[in-house]
Amino acid sequence: MQIAVVEDDDGVGDALVEALGTHGHEAVRMRRGSDLLLGHRAMDAVILDLGLPDADGLQVLRQLRVVSDVPVVILTARDDERSVVRGLRGGADDYLVKPARLAELLARLDVVTQRRRAAGPSAAEKKVTEGDVVVDLDAREVEVAGAPVALTAKEFELLEVLVTRPGAAVSRQQLMDAVWGDAYVAISRTLDVHMTGLRAKLGRPGLISTIRGYGYRWGT
Template sequence: MRIGVVEDDDGVASALVDALEANRITAHRMARGTELLTRHPDFDLVLLDLGLPDMDGIEVLRRLRQVSAVPVIVLTARDDERSVVRGLRNGADDYLVKPARITELLARIEAIRRRAQRASASSTDLREFGDVLVDLSGRTLEVGGEQIQLTTKEFQLLAMLVDSPGTAVSRQHMMDHIWGDAFVTVSRSLDVHMTALRSKIGRPGLIETIRGFGYRWTGEQ
């Protein structure tokens, strides 16, 4: 398990990293929220302080949730009810007040890990829409019984769309999630890959363009 520790206090961060690694958990310390926003794909879980030097932790959490579902445990000195509520409402999976007991922190990490495993085990990896079949685990696409070869990014785009049919997915979310950097603009590259994906599927109407926002998998041919 890889955990990102977002903490600007050197002493606290060092103690957390040492405790995690003593329990065979790989930990990487970051002192700024912006670093997490660019490195979030590297981690299976994040420990997030709210009092960061570059931006408030709640804002970091809000921006992170626009591009990633990585589990987050807020670990902060703020113990007022308003901060707890804001943290949970903005996407935190758990909230702990410093100084946290390591045994309790490890138990909460394990609880989140078990929930993620159960959710993964209960979900199906096959998506079927008429004669279009997408295997998310096998990373394959079949149209009319014929297997269609896709590039890595083409399949990633397809997977994002078919995993939530009928749900509008923003261009920004696609770029952040697939190209892995919340601050890199790759709009033209997205257009090229989306055009190629539509051409390979060959079923007009399956992918709907939402002008000024993004795309939606309609499932309708």
């Protein structure tokens, strides 16, 4: 499992990386919240300190949750009830206070990652049907009224993000992060061009609706 260790204290961070490595995990050390926001897509889980040099960890967590549901375990010296509540309500899967026992940290990481895997899409959901539009996520194929539709790689990736969240509002930031890798760097105009192409190829007005000032929604 690839785990981001977001910790600016070298003593704590290096010890965590070494300990996780001895237990078969690949730990990636990150010292700043911005490192996590740029590199979270490759991670299976995150260990997040709250006292970071570039931003408060709770703010980093809120930004991360806009674009990702990667499991996050907060590991911090803050042991007051307010911080714990804010961390869990802000999207953390678990909260540990330093110094934490390694065995407990590993156990909690296992629990939160297994929980997320169990909540993943079933095999039946790998093929999505909406009216006469069929999206096969495994084969990366799309049919409209029984006829195949050729999409570019980016168009299909956009479609995949939308169809796996039917009826949900998906923000422009979530789409840019999922397809281009960073919601904070990707050029918004690029998204507009690909979305226009995707809609034209599907030929079903209203199937992908625009939520003004926010993003898009799949489903009629």
